Amino acid sequence: MGDNENSQATEKLKVGMYWAASCGGCDIALLEIGPHLLDLIQIADVVFWPCAADFKYQHVADYPDGYIDVCFFNGAIRTSEQEELARLLRKKSKSLISFGECAIDGGIPSLANLKTVEGIFDASYHNTPSIDNPDGVEPQPITLVEQGELEIPVFYQQVLRLKDIVQVDYEIPGCPPQGDRVWEAIVAVTGGAVPLTNSAVKVACFDKSVCDECPLEKKLEKIKEFKRPHEVRPEPDWCLLEQGIVCMGPATRSGCGALCIKGGLPCRGCYGPSGTVEDQGTAMVSTIASLLDATTEDRAKELIDQIVDPVGTFYRFSMASSHMKTAR
Amino acid sequence: MTQEVATQTEQVVPDHWEPKIIGFLCYWCSYTGADGAGTARMKYAPNVDIIKLMCSGRIDPELITTAFANGADGVLVAGCHIGDCHYMEGNHKTMARMPLLRKILDELGIEPERFRHEWISAAEGAKFAQVVTEVSESVRKLGPLNWPQMLKDRGVGHGMDLKPWGE
Numbered sequence: 018m019g020d021n022e023n024s025q026a027t028e029k030l031k032v033g034m035y036w037a038a039s040c041g042g043c044d045i046a047l048l049e050i051g052p053h054l055l056d057l058i059q060i061a062d063v064v065f066w067p068c069a070a071d072f073k074y075q076h077v078a079d080y081p082d083g084y085i086d087v088c089f090f091n092g093a094i095r096t097s098e099q100e101e102l103a104r105l106l107r108k109k110s111k112s113l114i115s116f117g118e119c120a121i122d123g124g125i126p127s128l129a130n131l132k133t134v135e136g137i138f139d140a141s142y143h144n145t146p147s148i149d150n151p152d153g154v155e156p157q158p159i160t161l162v163e164q165g166e167l168e169i170p171v172f173y174q175q176v177l178r179l180k181d182i183v184q185v186d187y188e189i190p191g192c193p194p195q196g197d198r199v200w201e202a203i204v205a206v207t208g209g210a211v212p213l214t215n216s217a218v219k220v221a222c223f224d225k226s227v228c229d230e231c232p233l234e235k236k237l238e239k240i241k242e243f244k245r246p247h248e249v250r251p252e253p254d255w256c257l258l259e260q261g262i263v264c265m266g267p268a269t270r271s272g273c274g275a276l277c278i279k280g281g282l283p284c285r286g287c288y289g290p291s292g293t294v295e296d297q298g299t300a301m302v303s304t305i306a307s308l309l310d311a312t313t314e315d316r317a318k319e320l321i322d323q324i325v326d327p328v329g330t331f332y333r334f335s336m337a338s339s340h341m342k343t344a345r
Numbered sequence: 346m347t348q349e350v351a352t353q354t355e356q357v358v359p360d361h362w363e364p365k366i367i368g369f370l371c372y373w374c375s376y377t378g379a380d381g382a383g384t385a386r387m388k389y390a391p392n393v394d395i396i397k398l399m400c401s402g403r404i405d406p407e408l409i410t411t412a413f414a415n416g417a418d419g420v421l422v423a424g425c426h427i428g429d430c431h432y433m434e435g436n437h438k439t440m441a442r443m444p445l446l447r448k449i450l451d452e453l454g455i456e457p458e459r460f461r462h463e464w465i466s467a468a469e470g471a472k473f474a475q476v477v478t479e480v481s482e483s484v485r486k487l488g489p490l491n492w493p494q495m496l497k498d499r500g501v502g503h504g505m506d507l508k509p510w511g512e
Contacts, residue, residue, distance in 0.1 A: 078511030097507055105509035131452065174499040182504040298449060299406035306441035314427070317441040327445060328452045340410035342496055345454030 030207055032057070033065035033077075033085045034116070035106055037099035038126045038176065039092030043117035044068035046193030047089065050200040060207060061086075065106075074102070080109050086213070087206055089116040089189075093126045093337060094177040098170035107183040112206060112213040118192040120179040121219075122289045122297075123337025125192070127176040128329060130336050130343035134174055175343045176336075186214050189221045192287035192334055195273050198222065222272030224292025227284050230275040231266055235259065239310035243323035246282055257283045258308060263330055268300035289335050296340045298331035364484040366419040367412040368393040368477070371401040373431040374467045375423035381470030389474035390481035393421055401425065402435025406446040409460070413450075416493050419459040419484040421476065426464040436464075458483040459490065 036044060044066075048054060064085055065072045077085075088110035094100050107113050118124040129137060142148065142155050160167040179185055189202050198221035205211050205220065223229070235256045244261045251257055257264040257278065265286030266278065277284055290297040305324070311317035324330070332339055370376040376397045382389065398404060401424025409420050422443060430436045443462040450460055461480045465473050496502070 074510050078509075094504065097505065098510075100504045100507045101510040103504075104507065105511065108509050171505075173505070175501070177500060177504060181501055294407075296407050296410055299410050299446065302406045302442055302445045302449065303438075306445050307438040309441045311441055312427075312437065314440050314444075318444050321441065321445045321448070324445070328449050331449070340407070340414040341453050341492070342414070342501055343499065344452065345495065 030061040030086045031064045031084060032061040032207075033063070033088040033106065033110065034068070035065065035088065035090050035092075035102060036068060037090065037092030037102065037120070037179075038095040039117065039119045039124070041068060042193045043089075043091035043119075046117070046191075046196065046199065049193070049196030050203070051196060053200045053203075057203065074105070077105060077109055082108050083111050085110040087112045087114060087203075089114050090120050090179055090185075091116040093119040093123050094179065094182055095126060095129075095173055096170035097173070100173075100177075100182055103179055103182045112186045113179075113183065114202075114206070115179045115185050115188040115217070117194055118190055118287055118289055118334045120185075121188045121190055121338070122335040123176050123178055124334050127178075127335075127337035128333065130175045131328060132344070134172060178337050180217050181337075185217045187211075188217055188219045190219060190270055190288045191222070191273060192285075194221055195276070198272055219270070219292075222270050222288055225271050226291040226294075227266035227269045227271045227273070227275055227278070227288070230271045230273075231256075231278050232275065233257065233278060240305070240308050240320065241310045243320065245325060251281060258305075263305070263324060265297070265301060265331070265333075267304045268294055268297045268331075285333055286331075287334050289338065296338075297335040298328065298339055301331040302327075358488050362489060364392045364418045364481050364489075365416065366393045366421055366477075366481055366484060367417045368395045368421040368423065369401070369404045369408060370395055370397055370465075371403075371424040371431075371436070372397055372399045374425035374429060375401070375463075375465040375473065377467035378423075378465045378469045378473045381467065382474045383470075385470055387470060387474040389477045392481040392484075393477050400430065400432050400435035401439040402430070402432065402437075404439060404442075406442055406449075409446060410450075413455060413459075413490065414492050414496075416491065418487075418490045419461070419480055421480050422460075422462045423465045423473070423476070426466055429466060455490070456487055458487060 063070055065077050088106050090113060115121045119126055138155055142150055156169060158171045202221040233256050234254055238259045240261050242261050246262055251260050251262060262283050264283035266284040269284055269286045270288035270291045272288055286297060294300040309317055309320050311320055370379060404422055412420050424436045424439050447460060463476050
């Protein structure tokens with residue numbers, strides 16, 4: 018892989034990738050393009066990729082503005098470091114692409130928006146059985162030591178999306194995005210089939226819901242009881258939702274090819290809200306409620322009480338993109 | 346580079362603050378009921394802005410979160426009684442959606458009093474007047490919700506406006 022100091026092939030595209038509040042799975046998902054990785058290296062030089070190559074932030078800061086042609090950004094924004102890097106990479110990149118659900122909709126990290134910062138710190142540094150912290154120390158943005166001031170990034174009040182901070186050109190949804198779709202998107206963006214700049218256009222996915230790709234059959238039956246995936250072996254070839262297993266398919270963007278459902282598990286909603294839906298969670302409320310086998314209010318409430326953790330399930334990947342965005 | 350964490354400011358209730366409540370009413374029963382309350386010149390709180398829909402089954406939960414997220418202090422949803430729906434079972438969907446949505450709103454920290462769901466028939470103008478008065482009083486006690494300001498304070502939309510790294 019090229020180094021910025023001895024890169025000879027100047028006509029090659031320059032590609033960067035950065036991780037913010039994410040698990041690192043997106044960096045691995047980029048490798049899922051498989052043998053196409055060699056094709057990618059043929060046409061592009063990596064100029065920044067903390068997960069795989071040793072570039073420092075200073076290298077990026079020294080690049081001229083717009084030096085990076087395509088920059089993939091995965092992860093949500095939780096700390097000041099991530100925000101500074103988002104702004105830096107926006108300045109240095111011609112095309113900034115949100116890669117994966119965390120950067121687009123907040124993803125799993127944004128479920129932390131349901132808790133306060135105090136609650137998170139309490140669980141992380143005080144009241145967990147495995148924590149040994151007799152002095153009750155918490156990380157401080159600035160610590161005074163003999164040698165001077167030590168600084169660490171500030172922890173924000175809530176998780177933000179990349180597009181809450183900077184303008185984004187394209188978005189590749191998924192947790193993680195599917196390799197084949199990613200390669201198609203890379204070819205489209207790097208090959209000049211689409212302009213480098215755009216306004217947060219979703220690529221490598223479709224507008225319709227996962228149900229559109231789902232091979233299971235709907236029998237138009239109502240939900241009589243909710244079950245969790247580990248409690249039951251679902252009947253084959255029958256819509257999981259109708260069997261009482263909460264499946265996020267109806268509210269979720271397609272593009273994955275209904276992978277989880279083909280593997281016998283319900284959709285978890287990782288491609289975010291579908292094209293016609295703004296708020297994945299309330300869309301799911303609407304869907305599930307209209308499928309209940311209930312003719313009285315009491316029966317409806319009884320069925321609803323069987324759904325475990327509705328907020329965490331319906332907004333599993335899109336809390337920061339929902340209407341409310343956070344809990345109070 | 347240092348940056349203070351934006352702390353949530355103490356909520357100050359403005360002097361002439363009036364609760365802003367969005368009322369989603371179905372056309373056939375509840376809106377006619379509200380109309381009846383007006384025709385009969387009943388007195389009720391003026392805080393509900395009514396949005397008329399053809400059926401309470403049309404009230405997508407998305408509409409309710411949109412109202413809260415855009416600055417409503419409370420939301421009232423009213424439709425025909427179960428069994429009276431003009432479209433046979435439109436309100437059966439409302440019947441199941443509202444309790445499920447309430448669970449979600451509870452977890453998001455919106456007090457249950459801010460969200461009211463009632464069945465009001467075309468003949469129940471008095472009930473409409475009473476519900477509206479009750480809901481605006483309970484929201485008045487709770488004070489403003491002001492969700493947009495809270496999101497703004499927390500940096501949604503612009504982050505903390507930090508400069509790029511290295512500058």
